[in-house]
Amino acid sequence: MxxxxxxxxxxxxxxxxxxxxxxxxxxxxxxxxxxxxxxxxxxxxxxxxxxxxxxxxxxxxxxxxxxxxxxxxxxxxxxxxxxxxxxxxxxxxxxxxxxxxxxxxxEKLIAAKEKQMNALYQLFFQPGMSANSSWHSTKIGQFMTPRKEREVPSEEIPLFSLTIEDGVTPKTDR
Structure with missing residues (x-):
């Protein structure tokens, strides 16, 4: 002891x-x-x-x-x-x-799965290391634009918030 x-x-x-x-x-x-x-x-x-x-x-x-x-x-x-x-x-x-x-x-299984997931992240997302040579990099602004609404416009068009504490959350959760 x-x-x-x-x-x-x-x-x-x-x-x-x-x-x-x-x-x-x-x-x-x-x-x-x-x-x-x-x-x-x-x-x-x-x-x-x-x-x-x-x-x-x-x-x-x-x-x-x-x-x-x-x-x-x-x-x-x-x-x-x-x-x-x-x-x-x-x-x-x-x-x-x-x-x-x-x-x-x-716990050992979770650790092994996390290791596999990290390897996949590296395979797919590490700069210059793409799984497919037809991939190319594009700035995020090419396919995403900021929204300025403060209210949820409708249920068909969801609005999300990005927070340090919770990451991306639906605006309806706030």
Whole structure:
């Protein structure tokens, strides 16, 4: 468990299974052993990553620098942990683990799709790099003229506003 870090990262923890000989741990980290007859380790790991626990550690952290706050052993030991029966702990951990894996896969898929989209943007819109040699560049003023109306003239001819906050929005939304 991270005992010292930025406020948003203090208290982060991970479950390590196994042992590494001749391994040293940084002084900014705390190690705990779990009593597996009382609590299912993966259930505890999920609870330590929960919004409620993260907020508890953030509130409990102290330090003179906002970029480096600390929690101590007492803060960790005072954390209240719900303790359902062991079969419920394993079921909850399995369910949350399944959701965690699905979210991770979705995030990887989104990142891959964004990478593909950026490649397409470069292929089609980077100067001098058009997909078709018959393309030519034209100034936007050749096919678009500003409108000065302040009211929406009719539903057949929509009027749009360009804003920094929302981009292009129908005038009827304003």
């Amino acid at each position: 991270s005992r010292s870090n930025t406020r948003d990262k203090v208290g982060r923890s991970a479950l390590f299974k196994g042992e590494i000989k001749n391994c040293s741990y940084p002084d900014l980290m705390m190690r705990f052993r779990i009593n597996e007859t009382t609590i299912y380790p993966e259930f505890l790991e999920m609870y330590l990553r929960s919004h409620r626990t993260v907020k508890y550690f953030q509130r409990s952290a102290s330090g003179t620098s906002g970029t480096m706050v600390k929690i101590n052993k007492r803060v960790v030991e005072n954390l209240k942990v719900p303790l359902p029966p062991m079969p419920e702990q394993t079921a909850i951990a399995a369910l949350l683990s399944t959701w965690d894996a699905a979210i991770e896969k979705t």
